[in-house]
Amino acid sequence: MKEKAKMLQPHTYLYGQTDLHIHFIVDSNERHYVIFDKLKNEWRCDCKWWTLKNTECSHIMACKLKLVELSENE
Numbered sequence: 001m002k003e004k005a006k007m008l009q010p011h012t013y014l015y016g017q018t019d020l021h022i023h024f025i026v027d028s029n030e031r032h033y034v035i036f037d038k039l040k041n042e043w044r045c046d047c048k049w050w051t052l053k054n055t056e057c058s059h060i061m062a063c064k065l066k067l068v069e070l071s072e073n074e
């Protein structure tokens with residue numbers, strides 16, 4: 001799972017931010033939309049894995065890596 005997240009990271013884009021949410025697109029073979037809820041401190045993804053199992057998927061992991069990368073570049 002971690003390895004997949006690393007592979008997805010270069011395909012992960014931050015495309016918008018509001019007071020409440022941060023929006024990401026993970027665009028590899030399939031496109032998925034990931035949202036971080038700042039108030040609840042909660043991640044959401046639209047993939048099957050997340051929807052069915054409600055556990056952190058590789059897309060969410062990739063977005064977390066992306067956030068770290070962005071904050072390191074500041």
Ligand SMILES: [Zn+2]
Pocket residue numbers: 032045046047048049050057058059060
């Ligand atoms: Zn996902």
